[in-house]
Each structure stands twice: as structure tokens, then as C-alpha cells.
Amino acid sequence: MSLVALLSVLAVGVGAYAAFAASPPPAPSVTTSPVNPTNSQSASFSYSDSGSVTKFQCSLDGAAFADCGTTNPATKAYSGLAAGAHTFQVRAVGSGGTSAATSFTWTVDLTVPRVASINRAVASPTNAASVSWTVSFSEDVTGVDASDFALFRAAGVAGGSIGLVTPAAGPASVYTVTATSGSGDGTLGLNLVDNDSVKDKAGNPLGGAGTTGSNNGSFTGQTYSIDKTGPANAPTITAGPTAGSSVASTSANFSFASAESGVAGFRCQLDAAAVAACTSPAAYSSLAQGGHLFAVWAVDSLGNAGPSATRSWTVDTVAPAAPSITAKPSSPSNQTAPSFTFTGEAGASFLCKLDAASFAACVSPVSYTGLAAGSHSFQVEAKDATGNVGAAASYTWTVDLSAPSITVTFPNNGGTYSASGWNAGCSGSAAICGSATDPSGVASGAVSILQISSGKYWNGSSF
Numbered sequence: 287m288s289l290v291a292l293l294s295v296l297a298v299g300v301g302a303y304a305a306f307a308a309s310p311p312p313a314p315s316v317t318t319s320p321v322n323p324t325n326s327q328s329a330s331f332s333y334s335d336s337g338s339v340t341k342f343q344c345s346l347d348g349a350a351f352a353d354c355g356t357t358n359p360a361t362k363a364y365s366g367l368a369a370g371a372h373t374f375q376v377r378a379v380g381s382g383g384t385s386a387a388t389s390f391t392w393t394v395d396l397t398v399p400r401v402a403s404i405n406r407a408v409a410s411p412t413n414a415a416s417v418s419w420t421v422s423f424s425e426d427v428t429g430v431d432a433s434d435f436a437l438f439r440a441a442g443v444a445g446g447s448i449g450l451v452t453p454a455a456g457p458a459s460v461y462t463v464t465a466t467s468g469s470g471d472g473t474l475g476l477n478l479v480d481n482d483s484v485k486d487k488a489g490n491p492l493g494g495a496g497t498t499g500s501n502n503g504s505f506t507g508q509t510y511s512i513d514k515t516g517p518a519n520a521p522t523i524t525a526g527p528t529a530g531s532s533v534a535s536t537s538a539n540f541s542f543a544s545a546e547s548g549v550a551g552f553r554c555q556l557d558a559a560a561v562a563a564c565t566s567p568a569a570y571s572s573l574a575q576g577g578h579l580f581a582v583w584a585v586d587s588l589g590n591a592g593p594s595a596t597r598s599w600t601v602d603t604v605a606p607a608a609p610s611i612t613a614k615p616s617s618p619s620n621q622t623a624p625s626f627t628f629t630g631e632a633g634a635s636f637l638c639k640l641d642a643a644s645f646a647a648c649v650s651p652v653s654y655t656g657l658a659a660g661s662h663s664f665q666v667e668a669k670d671a672t673g674n675v676g677a678a679a680s681y682t683w684t685v686d687l688s689a690p691s692i693t694v695t696f697p698n699n700g701g702t703y704s705a706s707g708w709n710a711g712c713s714g715s716a717a718i719c720g721s722a723t724d725p726s727g728v729a730s731g732a733v734s735i736l737q738i739s740s741g742k743y744w745n746g747s748s749f
Contacts, residue, residue, distance in 0.1 A: 310383030311337030314376050317359065322392035323488040327367045329392070334359030335378040335385070345375040345387070369396040395488035400424045401478055404507025407462065411511035413588040416449070418464045419476045419507055426458040427492065429483045435463055436479050441472030443512050448476075467512050475509030517546045517584040517592035525567065526580065527599035532672040534603050536574075541567045542582050542595065550587040556580055573601045605676040606631035606668040613651065614664070617683030623655040628679065630668035637667045637675065659687040690724035 318332035333342065335358055344354035344362050354362045354376065362376070371393050378385040400423065407418035421430075432448045439446065446468030454460035467474055480503035482491040493503020525541035527533050542552065543566060554564035557578055564582070579598045583591040613627035628650045630636060638648035641663055648666070662685060665678040697718065712719035718735070722728045734743050 308380070308382030311335050311339050311378040311380040311385045313386040313388045314342065314378050316374075316376065316388055316390050318361075319374070319390050320392050323395040324392065325395055325488040325490045327394060327396075328363065328365045329367060329372070329374070330361065330363045331374055331376070331390070332359055332361050333376045333388070337378065337385070338380050339378045340381065341379045343377050343379060343384070347372055351375070351377065351387075367394050369394050393488075395486065395490065397425075397486075398490045398494045398503075399427050399484070399486040399492050400503060401492070401505035404463075404476055404478060404505055406508045406510060410509075411513045411588065412467070413512070413514045413590050414467060416464055416466050417474065417510050418462055420454075421461045421463055421476075421478065421507070423459045423461075423484075423492075425486050427484050427486050428458065429485055430461050431483075432463075434478055434481065434484055436477050437465055438475035438477055438506075438509065439468070439472065442470040443468050443472035443474050444470050446474060467510070467514075469514070471513050471515050472511075473509045474512050476507040478503070478505040478507070480504045513586075513588055514590060516586055516590035517544065517549050519544070519546050519584070520593040520595040521552060521582050521584045523580075523582065523595050523597050526597055529597055530599065532600040532602045532670075534672045534674055536601055536603060537569070537571045538573060538578070538580070538599070539567045539569045540580055540582070540597065544584040546584065546592075548586050549584045551585050553583045553585055553591060554581065575601055575604060600672075602670065602672040602674065605674040606634050606670045608677040608679040609636065609666050609668050611664075611666065611679050611681055614681050615683055618686040619683060620686055622657040622685060622687070623653060624657065624662075624664075624683075625651050625653040626664055626666070626681070627651040628666050631670060631676075634668040634670050637669055639665050657685050659685050686724075688724065690722045690728050692720065692722045694718065694720035 312335065314333045314335045316331060316333045318330060320326065320329045331344075335342075339358045340356065341353055342355040342358075342360050343351040345351045346364060354360065358378075362374075364374075371391060373389055373391045375387040375389045377387040402422040402424050404419050404421050407420050408414070430451055430453070432451050435448050435451070437446055437448060446466045448463060448465045450462070450464045452462050452464075454462065463476055465474075465476065480491075480493050482495060482503075484492040484503070491503070521542045521544045523540055523542045525539065527538055540554075544552075552564050552566065553561050554568050555561045556570055561581075561583075568580075568582070570580075577598060577600050579596060581594045581596045583594045585591045607630070609628045609630035611626060611628045613625070615621050615624040626638075628636065636648050636650065637645040638652050639645045640654055645665070645667060652666075654664075661682060663680060663682045665680040667675050667678045669675045695712075718733055736743050
């Protein structure tokens with residue numbers, strides 16, 4: 287073998303030794319550790335390694351590594367830990383050397399949470415059906431529910447119950463508690479009653495363990511002044527349509543006032559419309575025909591309303607129909623004292639006039655006397671309770687006091703005729719003829735024949 291060949295063999299041998307030298311084990315895995323944060327001053331760790339390990343070495347909070355187990359897996363426990371952050375490290379030692387360290391950091395929290403404040407969420411006094419409080423804790427907590435609170439009631443407040451308990455949108459250290467305000471006036475407050483159900487992330491109960499004594503976490507919150515009572519007296523309506531009246535107007539204006547202290551304003555309502563804030567005078571227009579009801583309430587600064595004052599009235603702008611004349615004189619008539627009978631709308635009164643006289647109140651029947659001959663006109667109007675006057679009903683007739691004028695054309699007055707010539711002066715078979723006239727017309731005529739010698743009248747067949 288040459289020298290060169292020997293050197294090559296030696297070179298190859300050195301490389302092979304380097305390739306097969308032992309390596310250190312991988313970093314261990316921590317399989318059991320404390321919760322983070324925790325209020326325990328003890329800590330236990332379990333760890334293992336996937337490589338070949340002769341032992342483990344541990345360190346706490348930067349102390350020197352010390353042997354902590356020769357089995358795989360192994361455990362390490364600590365006690366008497368102080369409050370604050372801690373770091374545990376573990377590494378594995380094998381035939382090929384020491385691994386990199388695996389670390390775990392956690393916090394020991396021994397500070398108990400406390401209530402920082404329980405403040406009103408809205409203004410006081412209030413008449414709201416429900417109210418809220420903002421409950422602030424010294425740190426984030428869990429387990430907050432309605433059972434942790436109690437309502438304080440005084441001076442007339444009754445009922446009310448705690449409803450929603452919700453965390454704020456931000457940190458879990460702030461909660462909103464909402465409760466109904468019950469009935470009556472007085473004081474309503476919210477208190478936290480510690481039952482150790484509220485805890486921080488480390489498990490420390492509110493105010494420390496126990497519900498009494500120096501570690502008690504109970505807290506008395508702010509109170510609301512509840513005022514749900516409005517003014518004691520109704521306002522006074524000082525102007526507007528008279529109660530129970532009927533008016534011929536589709537508009538109405540109401541004035542009102544209250545002399546009671548504490549009145550901050552008024553609310554009004556017309557008929558079935560919504561109740562709304564109003565001031566005096568309150569004006570309404572375009573009102574429909576028929577009955578209406580106006581109501582007004584005095585309210586205090588919180589909007590509590592007292593008893594109402596009301597006013598009812600009727601809008602009637604429709605005139606009644608013309609009356610019906612049911613009895614009247616004939617036309618023509620020789621009566622100088624005529625009488626008229628008439629009817630109209632129920633509840634209406636009447637106005638009458640004759641010829642050029644003025645309308646005057648009248649009742650049915652109405653009579654007139656001393657009428658002169660000639661044409662006459664009677665008129666009657668109906669007037670409803672509101673004062674609306676309708677169209678007139680009228681009747682025109684003639685008073686005729688003159689007798690008809692009669693002219694006999696045959697026989698002549700004083701004439702003498704034979705029986706055979708009796709008809710000579712009239713056409714047809716008439717024995718007497720002539721004419722009768724009257725300004726009002728002639729309805730009929732009557733003729734009588736007197737025999738002068740006997741003093742007898744003709745009866746149609748003999749004297």
C-alpha cells in the first residue's frame with residue numbers, strides 16, 4: 287500500500303466518525319402546566335422528550351438549571367410562589383449533549399376584584415318604566431348575573447324587578463343592569479350582594495372569599511328618585527265653544543291655564559287624535575259636522591300628566607230644509623183671516639212673514655186677520671238649534687171680496703112674450719140667456735124666475 291492510499295483511508299475514516307457522532311435531544315414538550323392567570327401559589331409541570339434522554343434540567347424565574355428528573359416523562363412542582371409573573375424552563379440532557387430549553391410563563395394573581403362604582407345610567411328624577419345602572423369592577427370579571435344584585439326601595443316605590451345584566455361592549459369590567467321601576471313615587475337603588483359567584487380571570491372571588499366581614503365585596507349603588515305623579519288638578523278651559531253647545535263654525539280655539547306650581551306644559555287631544563304637546567290657545571280648523579271632544583292635561587317637567595279638562599260641542603253648519611206648508615187658504619178666497627199650518631226639521635223653530643213684512647218668530651198654526659182684497663204671499667223658514675236658517679217655503683193666493691157682475695141679454699127687463707116666442711132671444715133651447723163676469727172668474731151661476739102675479743118662483747116644472 288502506498289503512502290497516498292493510506293492517507294485516503296485515514297481521511298475517509300475521520301469523515302465517517304464525524305457522520306456517526308451522537309446529537310443532543312430535541313427541546314422537551316411541556317404537557318401539564320398551571321392555568322394562566324391563577325390564584326394558586328403552587329405549580330406543577332409535566333414534560334417529556336421524543337429523543338434519548340438521560341435526565342431533565344429545570345429553571346424557575348431565571349435561576350440556574352438543576353436536575354429535575356431522570357425518567358421520560360418527568361414532573362416538577364413548586365410551592366410558595368409570590369404574586370406576579372413567573373417563567374418555567376426545562377431542557378433535556380442526552381449522550382449527545384443538552385437540548386434547547388422550552389419555557390412557559392404564567393401569572394400568579396392574588397389581588398381580589400372589587401366593585402369600583404354602581405352609577406345611574408340616566409338622569410334622576412325619572413318617571414321611566416325601567417332604569418339602568420352602570421356597574422364597574424376593578425378588573426375583568428365573570429359570573430355576573432341578576433342574582434348578584436338587589437333593589438333598594440323607599441318612600442312609596444313598590445314592585446320593580448331586575449331584568450337584563452349585560453356586559454359593556456368594551457372590557458368585561460363594566461356591566462349594565464336594567465330593572466323595572468315598579469309603581470309609586472320614591473327612591474329606587476341598586477346594591478350588589480356578594481355571594482362569591484363573581485370572580486376574576488384568576489378565580490379570585492369578589493372581595494375575597496366569604497360574604498361577610500372585611501373581605502365582603504357587597505356594594506351600595508346610587509339611587510333614582512322615581513316620580514310618576516302628575517299635577518293634582520286639571521287645567522281650566524277659559525275660552526272656546528260653550529260646553530254642550532251647537533255652533534255654525536268648522537273652527538274652534540281653546541284657551542286654558544293652570545295655577546298649580548310645577549306645571550311645565552300641556553298636552554291636548556281632539557276627538558280620537560293622538561295626544562300631543564300644545565300651548566294656549568290651541569286652534570283647530572276644518573272640523574267635520576257633528577259632535578267633538580277637546581281634552582287638555584297639565585304635565586310636569588318629567589311629562590307626568592294630571593287629570594284632564596274636557597269640552598264637548600257640536601259643529602252644525604247645515605241649514606234645515608224648507609218647511610212643508612200643510613194647510614192654507616184656497617185661492618181665490620174671500621177669507622180675510624187666513625190660517626197656515628206647517629212642519630219642519632225636528633227641533634227647529636220657525637220664522638214667518640206675510641207680504642212685505644219682516645220675518646218674525648212664529649209657531650204652527652199661524653193666523654192673520656184684516657187682509658185686504660188682492661194678492662198676498664206667505665213665507666215660512668226653519669231655524670235649527672245652531673241658528674242656521676234654511677230656505678223659505680212660500681204660498682201666494684188672492685183675497686176676492688167683489689161679487690160677480692151679471693148681464694141678462696134675454697128676456698129684456700119688463701118685456702112681455704108669448705109662450706111661442708119665449709125662446710126667440712136665445713140660441714138652442716135656452717129660455718133665458720146672458721153673461722156673468724168676475725176678476726177671479728165665475729165658477730157657476732143660478733137663475734130664478736118670479737111670477738109677479740102670484741109671487742111664486744119657477745121650480746122647474748111649475749110656479
